[in-house]
Amino acid sequence: MKISSVETLYCSAGWRNLSFLKVSTDAGLVGWAEFPENHINGVLSPLVRHLGQQLIGEDPRRVQPLVDRLRRASWGVPFGAVARSIGALENALVDIKAKSLDVPAYELIGGMIRDRIRMYWSHCGSYHVTNWKDLGVPRITSLDDVKALGRKVRESGYHALKTNLMMFDKAEPYMYRPGFAGGSGDPDRNPTRAAIAAAVDQMTAFREGAGADIGIKLDINFNFRPEGYLRMARALQPLDLDWLEIDNFSAAAVAQVRRGSRIPIASCETLSGCRQLRPYLEQEAVDVAIIDVPWNGILESMRMAALADAFEINVATHNFCGPIATLMSAHFCAAVPNFRVMEMDVVQVPWTNDLITQAPVIEDGHMRLPAGPGWGADVNEEALKAHPPVATKH
Incomplete structure (x- = not known):
């Protein structure tokens, strides 16, 4: 061949x-x-x-x-x-x-440990602010809407949700994301008092809507420097977050945040391979190491997970993409011993599952992989043609 x-x-x-x-x-x-x-x-x-x-x-x-x-x-x-x-x-x-x-792909990386993969609802509310028209979902414009979405997460059977920082202090809601090109907020990545207060209000609304049994996570990406992450973590500490997710290419900087925070710290989703992950583990920078399977490759991802396991650190997946990426991530989650949780964008365009020949079964916030060799599904090329790519601003 x-x-x-x-x-x-x-x-x-x-x-x-x-x-x-x-x-x-x-x-x-x-x-x-x-x-x-x-x-x-x-x-x-x-x-x-x-x-x-x-x-x-x-x-x-x-x-x-x-x-x-x-x-x-x-x-x-x-x-x-x-x-x-x-x-x-x-x-x-x-x-x-x-x-x-x-054979299924997970058989090449040690075999299935779990056939029900625990997932959390990612970008919960975020896409309701930025992309609600494309996704055909109600727009979020207030903390009451946030609270209602928290209730929906609980009623849908998911054990946890993750969101990004939404702001409602202007005529139109927007995302606070100074760490990204064109993003709103202080371009020097200093958290304003308004942003810290908004984060507390937002996560309080999610906690009230979702209830005490649902985990809540906040992802603030590259938006601050260590001092800003620490200020945010200290303000959010009473809300019992599952984790505060941050990105920084200095392991020492992330370790500084973890030492000063009572909230567990998750990071590493943008790293490439064991060589970049190693200092974060050696410096005890994270409570949860996040691994991107599509970017790293599933074999390298398993090596990264094994390295984390040697430091008694669990791993979660970075997964914000389409259905094949979700299946690749799920095979990793099915086989990795030190598994924490799988990320999943629950709200996607209506034709997402049309893009593959066999969609996974999702029940009560858990995924079951489709039976079959490889990923368990192929790309439906006719469906791709039915939804041609669009011009983007990224």
């Missing part, structure tokens, strides 16, 4: 596009992966195709030797976009190998 072609395909997911990788073989088997690139304006696609061309004519079942070759070919730029492109190719090769053996 030889790799005959490497292609990238796209479709609209409302306000953003989803990017898929298709690796075909001369034996008729096809491997699929999904590689999120909407924050960097599609720059992963040419990298994925360029690196993929180096695999034409190779046996796709030799996953580790091929991935190692790509890494050795890119030692000068081992992290970031290159690592994410290699991760996409690794995932597609794993899909092919599992199909060639007629």
Whole structure:
């Protein structure tokens, strides 16, 4: 069996596009992966195709030797976009190998430990502010709406939710996100008193709506520096958050926040591989290490999880994308021993499950993987064509 072609395909997911990788073989088997690139304006696609061309004519079942070759070919730029492109190719090769053996992908990484995967409702409320028209959901404009959404999470059977910082101090609601280009808030990433007060009010509303038994998490991304994260954590401490999620490329800075916070700290979702994760573990920077399976590749993700396990740290998945990314993340969650929880965007465009040939079953906030080899589903190319990609501002 030889790799005959490497292609990238796209479709609209409302306000953003989803990017898929298709690796075909001369034996008729096809491997699929999904590689999120909407924050960097599609720059992963040419990298994925360029690196993929180096695999034409190779046996796709030799996953580790091929991935190692790509890494050795890119030692000068081992992290970031290159690592994410290699991760996409690794995932597609794993899909092919599992199909060639007629087994689910999780059998290649040790076998299934759990058949019901615990998930939390991610971007809860956030998309109701920014993308409610695309998603066909009610707009959130007040804390009363936040409270009502918390009740909906509980009634839907999810054990936990995660949100981002919403602001209601202007005529139109908006997201507080100075850590991102074009985002609102102090561009020097100093938290205003209004933002801290809004975070307390928002999480209080979620707690009142969801009740005491539902976990609540707040993701404040790259929006502050350590001093700002600490001020936010201290203000939120009485609300019993599951975790405060932060991003920073300094392990020492994240460790400083963890030492000064009574709220558990989750981080690491943007890191590439064991080499970038290691200092966060050595410096005791996190309570939960978040791993992105589409970006890292499922084999490297398992190595990262094993490294975290050696430090008695549980792992969660970073998963904000489409249905193939969700399946890849779920196979990792099914097999990893030190599992905490899987992230899931519950609110998505109506055609999301049309994009794959077999959707997973989700009941009471838990996912059951579809039966079948590989990821358990392929991409429905006709559905992609029915929803062509849109122009984006990212």
